[in-house]
Structure formats: structure tokens, C-alpha cells
Amino acid sequence: MPPSCNCLGGALKTLRPSPALRRELDALRITPRRTLASSHRPNTAITSRLVAKSDLSCLLRTRNVGQQDQGLVGSLRKPLLLSRPFSNSTPRSALKTIEQVRARNKGGPFNLTAAILFICTAGGLWAYLTYEKERMARKRIADQTKGVGKPKVGGPFDLVDHNGDRFTSDDLLGKYSLVYFGFSHCPDICPDELDKMALMYDKVTEKCGPVLLPIMITCDPARDNPAVLKEYLQEFHPEIIGLTGEYENIKDVCKVYRVYFSTPPSVKPGQDYLVDHSIYFYLMDPEGDFVEAIGRNFTADQAAKVISDHIKDWEGPLKKKDRWA
Amino acid sequence: MGWLPWGSSEQEGGVKKTSGGAFESPSRTNRAKCYEARDAFFECLDRNKILDSVNSRAGVAASKAACGPADQEFEKNCAHSWVEYFKKQRVVNYQKEQTIKRIEAQGGEIAPIEAPQLPLRPQ
Numbered sequence: 074m075p076p077s078c079n080c081l082g083g084a085l086k087t088l089r090p091s092p093a094l095r096r097e098l099d100a101l102r103i104t105p106r107r108t109l110a111s112s113h114r115p116n117t118a119i120t121s122r123l124v125a126k127s128d129l130s131c132l133l134r135t136r137n138v139g140q141q142d143q144g145l146v147g148s149l150r151k152p153l154l155l156s157r158p159f160s161n162s163t164p165r166s167a168l169k170t171i172e173q174v175r176a177r178n179k180g181g182p183f184n185l186t187a188a189i190l191f192i193c194t195a196g197g198l199w200a201y202l203t204y205e206k207e208r209m210a211r212k213r214i215a216d217q218t219k220g221v222g223k224p225k226v227g228g229p230f231d232l233v234d235h236n237g238d239r240f241t242s243d244d245l246l247g248k249y250s251l252v253y254f255g256f257s258h259c260p261d262i263c264p265d266e267l268d269k270m271a272l273m274y275d276k277v278t279e280k281c282g283p284v285l286l287p288i289m290i291t292c293d294p295a296r297d298n299p300a301v302l303k304e305y306l307q308e309f310h311p312e313i314i315g316l317t318g319e320y321e322n323i324k325d326v327c328k329v330y331r332v333y334f335s336t337p338p339s340v341k342p343g344q345d346y347l348v349d350h351s352i353y354f355y356l357m358d359p360e361g362d363f364v365e366a367i368g369r370n371f372t373a374d375q376a377a378k379v380i381s382d383h384i385k386d387w388e389g390p391l392k393k394k395d396r397w398a
Numbered sequence: 399m400g401w402l403p404w405g406s407s408e409q410e411g412g413v414k415k416t417s418g419g420a421f422e423s424p425s426r427t428n429r430a431k432c433y434e435a436r437d438a439f440f441e442c443l444d445r446n447k448i449l450d451s452v453n454s455r456a457g458v459a460a461s462k463a464a465c466g467p468a469d470q471e472f473e474k475n476c477a478h479s480w481v482e483y484f485k486k487q488r489v490v491n492y493q494k495e496q497t498i499k500r501i502e503a504q505g506g507e508i509a510p511i512e513a514p515q516l517p518l519r520p521q
Binding site (some may be wrong): 257258259260261264296301304305308341342343344345346347 | 416417418419420421423424425426429433477478479480483484
């Protein structure tokens with residue numbers, strides 16, 4: 074009985090903003106006992122509905138309601154309840170006297186155990202949610218280019234690697250790849266970026282195993298033949314794969330990767346020129362889809378973290394075997 | 399004067415270059431030599447308070463007069479296209495610095511570029 078009484082109070086309280094109902098409820102206020110006891114009076118339909126509806130919320134509300142509705146339903150309360158307005162969890166049978174109850178509830182529902190539990194739960198939830206939020210953000214980036222109607226970066230190509238062997242986009246499948254566009258006669262940015270690429274590759278391999286292919290595609294096929302690339306890239310990292318090809322093939326690969334470059338189509342032997350080109354690293358997933366572009370503003374450490382996090386998110390198969398094995 | 403696409407750098411000594419003035423091989427050692435010569439030349443320009451050594455006639459003349467030998471050394475150790483690139487880059491970098499200083503003096507803020515903007519439309 075007492076909880077229902079509280080609930081009536083709770084119901085009255087919750088509905089305060091609605092003036093029409095309030096008038097009706099004010100009328101009920103006079104005879105709370107009778108409305109609860111007898112169910113055939115005209116007013117009872119609405120009352121019992123309210124009681125049923127607010128039953129759950131009342132359990133949570135008892136603390137507020139307890140003090141305010143004493144005048145209203147005081148006559149229904151047992152003396153025990155008057156002294157413990159906060160109680161809603163202790164089994165009543167265990168506490169026999171008021172003193173016991175007082176001792177039990179000294180300080181309200183807050184004690185050390187509750188505080189520790191609260192902090193642990195909050196901390197755990199926070200850590201989990203932060204992790205999930207970051208993971209979802211990465212997934213969103215990774216999924217942005219999956220599916221139909223999405224802008225596509227990357228695509229089929231047919232080139233020659235630094236050993237003179239054919240290398241196509243199919244050779245990228247099964248591993249993540251980090252694709253960079255550059256040229257060996259690049260004054261300052263590309264060498265810095267390739268040094269960074271070597272660092273990134275080492276860090277990612279250390280964390281995730283050999284699942285990343287570092288690839289440098291030249292934008293200057295006239296000068297960068299396989300032999301030049303091999304000698305050039307050897308100084309940065311022996312694992313970096315240099316790709317070159319005919320001018321048309323390079324133009325095609327630059328187009329599918331949305332890379333701007335400005336090599337003159339026909340150059341004389343020995344001619345001295347620079348190639349203007351986009352300077353992003355393109356991270357491609359094991360299915361050959363674009364994941365993320367990494368710009369110059371990333372340090373090797375930051376970039377390695379971005380890449381490793383994406384690799385750890387990957388749920389599909391990954392080839393751990395060496396490509397050359 | 400030497401910044402036609404090719405033709406001015408058949409000098410003795412320095413790194414090996416093609417007839418067009420490009421590096422035979424832009425290896426790490428060659429790059430290091432080039433950077434060293436560049437830094438020496440720019441230091442000389444700094445001492446003589448010259449910013450531009452490539453874009454204007456007056457700039458070229460001033461740098462030749464003040465830092466002629468360093469300039470020659472620079473040309474000798476770098477591909478010609480690199481020399482031109484670095485000289486222009488010096489001016490651009492200076493202007494960039496000045497712009498940033500001016501914006502900051504006016505109370506503005508230079509936001510670091512967080513996410514790279516990709517050209518996602520087909521060319």
C-alpha cells in the first residue's frame with residue numbers, strides 16, 4: 074500500500090504542468106483513500122490509470138515525493154516510513170527497529186562501496202565509449218569510399234616495378250598499401266617524405282607485422298626507369314617498391330588516384346625539369362579501396378598510428394607472407 | 399643569365415650532371431652537397447640583406463655582386479632546376495612568414511591544417 078500512495082503523489086506531481094488534469098486531480102486530492110479503495114466511482118478510471126502509469130517512475134522518485142506528499146497521504150503511512158524517506162532498497166524484514174534503520178541509512182544511499190562502484194562504472198564506460206567513438210570515426214573514414222556512388226580513389230593500373238617485373242593493382246590485394254607519388258629528381262619534399270615513409274613502414278611493421286606495402290609511383294617516367302628507381306629507393310628503404318611505366322600508364326594511374334602532376338609528355342634526353350605533383354600518402358586497404366590520405370602535416374609517428382589503427386580494425390583476411398617469398 | 403630551361407651549367411667540378419643541367423643521379427650524397435651549397439649561398443644573401451636572387455633583374459644583379467662565388471658553387475652542386483626552385487622558394491617562404499606575422503599581429507590565428515583536402519572529382 075505505501076508505494077501506491079507515494080505513486081499517487083508522484084502522479085499528481087508529474088502532471089502538474091497540465092492545468093486541465095490538475096483541476097480534476099485537485100478534486101481527487103480530498104479523498105485519496107477512497108479513490109484507491111473503491112474502483113466504481115466515476116473518477117477512478119483516470120486515477121488508476123495514472124497510478125499504473127507512474128508506478129515505475131515512482132520507485133525512482135520516492136525521495137522527492139516522500140517529503141512533499143506527507144500531508145496528502147500521511148494518514149496511510151506506517152510510522153517506519155516517516156523516518157526513512159530515502160529507503161527503497163533495504164529489505165524491510167531485516168531491519169526491525171528505527172535505530173537499526175537509522176544506523177543503516179546514516180548518510181543516505183551514499184557510501185564508499187557505492188562511490189567506488191560508481192567511479193569504476195563511469196570510468197569503464199568512458200574508456201569504452203571513447204574507444205568505440207574513435208573506432209567508429211575510423212570506420213566511417215574507411216567506409217566512405219566503399220559501396221556505390223562514392224568518390225573513388227585508386228583503381229586498376231598496370232606498371233613495372235623497380236626490378237623490371239610487371240606490377241598491377243592486383244599485386245596490392247591482401248595487404249594494406251601506402252602509395253606515394255614522387256620522382257627521383259625531386260628537390261626537397263619527396264626525399265623528406267620518403268624518409269618519413271621508411272620510418273612509418275618500420276613502425277607499422279613492428280606493430281602489425283608485414284602487412285603493409287610501401288609503394289612509390291613515379292610521376293616522371295621519362296627519367297625514372299626501373300634501374301634509377303631501384304638505386305634511388307635503396308637509399309630510403311630496401312622494402313619500398315618503385316613503380317614506373319609508359320607515360321600513358323602513369324597518366325592513367327595518376328588519374329585514378331586523383332593525383333595532379335605536370336610532367337611534360339615529351340622530354341629530350343638530359344633535359345632538366347621539375348615535376349609538380351600532389352604529395353599525399355594514400356592508404357589503401359587489402360581490397361584495394363582507398364582508406365585515408367596522409368598529408369605532410371603528419372609526423373612519422375602520427376601517420377604510423379593512423380595506419381596501425383586502421384590495420385587493427387581490419388576484420389578481413391590479411392596476407393602476412395612476404396610478397397617475394 | 400642562366401634560367402632558360404637548360405644550357406648554362408657545363409661547369410667543371412661539382413656533381414655529375416647531364417647536358418641539360420640535371421643530376422646524373424640525385425642520390426643522398428648529391429642532395430646533401432646541393433643543400434650545403436644552397437645554405438651557404440642563402441647565408442651570404444642573408445648577410446647582405448638580399449631576399450630575391452631570381453625574380454627581378456635588380457635582385458639577380460645584387461646577388462651576383464655580393465655572393466657571386468657562392469652562387470657559382472650553388473649552381474655547380476645542384477641541378478639547375480633545383481637552384482631556381484630553391485631561390486624562388488626562399489622568396490615564397492619569406493612572404494609566407496611575413497603574412498603569418500601580419501595576421502598574428504592583427505590578432506588572427508593560423509589554424510593548422512587538420513585533414514587533408516582531397517581532389518575527389520575526376521580530373
